[in-house]
Amino acid sequence: MRRTSMTTLSSALLALSALQISNAAETETTENAYAAGYLAGFTCSAVFNGNKEVSAIRRDELTGIYPLVADKVQQMEPEINRDHRYVRVTYDEGQRARISVWRPKLGCVDLPVGASINAIAKVANPFADAVASSGDDGAPWAERPLRLNDEQQQALTAVIDRAFGKAYGSGARTSAVLVVSPEHIIAEKYQPGFTPETAQRTWSVAKSIGASVIGAAVQQRLLEVDEPAGLENWSHELDPRRAITLENLLHMASGLDSNKAGNRTDRVYMGGGLVSDTATESALEVTPGERWKYANNDTLLALRTLRERFATLDDYLRFPYAQLLDKVGMEHTFLETDWQGDFILSSQVWTTARDLARLGVLHLNNGVWNGEQILPADWLNYISSPAPAQPPTAAPGYGAQWWLYNERFPELPNDTIAARGNRGQFLVIIPSRNLVIVRRGYDIAGEPGFNEHDFTRDVLRALAL
Incomplete structure (x- = not known):
């Protein structure tokens, strides 16, 4: 099969992930409402899901973003109420406001345009009595790290270090990298100020x-x-x-x-x-x-x-936690909803690199965790099977909500699959190598972002030495 040029591939991936096209022309008031909502929602989630300071939020969450709101959010100031855990942002010269309110496990919910502070009490809160998660305990990985030979260790360290620069994309801004097997954390690195408990938005992951x-x-x-x-x-x-x-x-x-x-x-x-x-x-x-x-x-x-x-709505909201997240130890993951309780699981999840890796390990284990079959035994095969209708040939293939790096990409094993999200969020699973690779970032909109294909290739080459 003809080898796809990486230039063509990068262009196709950039085109698929670009967020430059608006559905339709919006009024100025609507755009202002979007900007205020963006600022309220991201500030709320970053503060109460990610425990981030306002200066770090401005640096990471609010720069290099969607052009429709990029300039406007810089001109607005969030009002953070830490006692009642909500964020309020005014717009249109203070005439109107957007509000985002935090709930245990479910993270922040953006109230509709026109809602007041009094509406907060009406938001469903089925986990009101939930105990806050403590530090990440490192399970299921062994405390003893996997021993690599000197050549492997040096090569892998160099690849990880390059991931925190511009080697894999001029618009790349890496916040976390994690490489694991089901038994071991092989490599782990975070940007300054981040820890294994720092959640950030997954976008389309x-x-x-x-x-x-x-x-x-x-x-x-x-x-x-x-x-x-x-x-x-x-x-x-x-x-x-x-x-x-x-x-x-x-x-x-x-x-x-x-x-x-x-x-x-x-x-x-x-x-x-x-x-x-x-x-x-x-x-x-x-x-x-x-x-x-x-x-x-x-x-x-x-x-x-x-x-x-x-x-009931409460039964629905509890299901993902009771039947999946809590069972595999994804204790720093927040599945956010709209104000009527529908999960916005196309984008609005906040989680950590380790929690994403746990999901990857669950798939490597064919849906089994601690002896319990959580996903169907054939679920990995199902999501990895090409759908009848496929994306353009220069892009990765598509299964069931997962991207497929199959024979079109000869530098990666054919069974490589990936969850991919805006601003450089990647969860890569390679069953034949028993490996999970996670990269988190704040890549800049409109610039070449982090190239997960090349990074995955380089990690595999380092481990093969």
């Missing part, structure tokens, strides 16, 4: 976490991937969306209209909008399964499918 929640539901026999999603909003007998299966959604092949850029869901991400008001309302463009199109709404709809299987 959340999609693969969402797929894992779906996998846990399949294991619990709450869902079957080949059955229609069966959403209430699509239940009319004339609605052709009744044919959309959960698998279509996992494959990014719903066929729904998601505008020109399916990765732009501004109203949900920073506008205080609802999943139920946006994702469920789109009409079909093409037959389900016919076309691959990267669309946040497909992920949101997959999780909405799960929600409609539960009798």
Whole structure:
């Protein structure tokens, strides 16, 4: 097979992850509301999920970001209420405000435009009595690190050090790197001020976490991937969306209209909008399964499918923790929701490098943790199998909410899969090498970001010495 040039690959990956296209022209007041919501939400999550100081938030979370709001957020000041754990940001010369409020385990929820402080008491809070997580205990990894020979250690240290510079992308700003096997932490490094307990936003790595929640539901026999999603909003007998299966959604092949850029869901991400008001309302463009199109709404709809299987909102909100996160020790992971309780598992998860690595190890173990089958035994094979409709040939392939580095990429093992997110978030799983690689960052929008392909290749070469 013809070898894909890395220049072509990098251009294609950049085009797929770029966040430059807005759904439509917005009014100035709406853009101001987006900016205030962005500032409130990110400040809230960074303070209360990530324990970060305001100066670090300004440096990391609020620079090099989406151009629509980049300049505006620099002109606004967040009001942080640490006693009641919310953030408020005013806009339009103080006439209006956006509010984001924190909850245990669920992180921050952005209230809708027009909501007041009094609305905070009405937000669902099923984990109100949860005890705050302590330090990361390092499980399941052995306290004794894996012993590498001198040549391996020197080569791997050099690769990790390069990851914290510009060697893998001029716009790269690395915050954490972690390389593990199921038994050992092989390499781990953080930017100054970060620790193993410092959570940051996953962006679209959340999609693969969402797929894992779906996998846990399949294991619990709450869902079957080949059955229609069966959403209430699509239940009319004339609605052709009744044919959309959960698998279509996992494959990014719903066929729904998601505008020109399916990765732009501004109203949900920073506008205080609802999943139920946006994702469920789109009409079909093409037959389900016919076309691959990267669309946040497909992920949101997959999780909405799960929600409609539960009798109560509290049961739904508790499910990912009780059946997945808590069982594998992902104690510093926050799955954020909209204000009506739908998980925004296309992007809004805050977690640590170690918690992501734990999810990777769960997949290496074919869904087993401490002797319990949490994901179906064939789930890794399922998410790693190419979907019928695929992305452009220069890009990685696509399975079920995971990217595939198959035979198109001869420098990596064919079974390499990855969860990939904006600003350089990567969780790479290589079953044939029994290896998980995590890279976190704050890459600059519009510039070449961190090249996870080359970094993974170089880690593998160092370990092979």
